[in-house]
Amino acid sequence: KNRASLAIVLRCDKTGVFKTPVQREYDVRIPGVLRLDPLEEVGKIAEKFDFQMKKDVIHLWIMKTIAIRKQSGPQATFKEWSRDRYEDGDCGPGDSQICFLWFKAGKDAKVEEATRQLAHKYRTDPIKLMWVNVELSPQVLEAFNLEHSDASDFFVAFRPKRQRFKVHEGELNFAELDSFVDGVLSGGPMTSRLKQPRIEL
Numbered sequence: 001k002n003r004a005s006l007a008i009v010l011r012c013d014k015t016g017v018f019k020t021p022v023q024r025e026y027d028v029r030i031p032g033v034l035r036l037d038p039l040e041e042v043g044k045i046a047e048k049f050d051f052q053m054k055k056d057v058i059h060l061w062i063m064k065t066i067a068i069r070k071q072s073g074p075q076a077t078f079k080e081w082s083r084d085r086y087e088d089g090d091c092g093p094g095d096s097q098i099c100f101l102w103f104k105a106g107k108d109a110k111v112e113e114a115t116r117q118l119a120h121k122y123r124t125d126p127i128k129l130m131w132v133n134v135e136l137s138p139q140v141l142e143a144f145n146l147e148h149s150d151a152s153d154f155f156v157a158f159r160p161k162r163q164r165f166k167v168h169e170g171e172l173n174f175a176e177l178d179s180f181v182d183g184v185l186s187g188g189p190m191t192s193r194l195k196q197p198r199i200e201l
Helices: 023-026 056-072 083-087 109-121 139-143 174-185
Strands: 096-103 126-131 156-160 166-167
Touching: 096 109, 109 126, 109 174, 139 156, 156 174
Parallel strands: 096 126
Antiparallel strands: 096 156, 156 166
16 A cells, blocks of 8 residues: 555457557567556556566566565655545645645646656655646636736645645746756745635546
């Protein structure tokens, strides 16, 4: 629990003639097991499982991978702020950690690279870095009083337990985002308050 996230992709075509969207992104043999790095771009494979497709062998490979990553120290993460994670407490009403949230309206390679750098730099700090697609969840913008803004993407510092937040003003590049995060961690005040205590994702 909380050591690895597992997912299964169903209805893959072994022949490769009628590939699913996921098969088109990850060009591998079916069946197959892959390890992905959440900070890397879609389609990039961190490691392939190249052994017998047996339960005990796969289990051993997974446990070995977890052990190696544990030895290497804290890992950088930048996860999707989903309903399940919110319900589990990530950046939810009872979370006392500072959350930094990227409200993204679409794919932006430059901002994605900047957030990867942030995640790596602050991987040992007691904060959470997460993103949410506001095209699929526009109600998030309403909760943070951003629904009438002309901007499409936002980077927000958020204290869930206090229901306070601060919106970054400026370019979404690493230097400016890094300065914003550092300022918040140094005690910069949260200048705004949520419209309602619960956020729908």
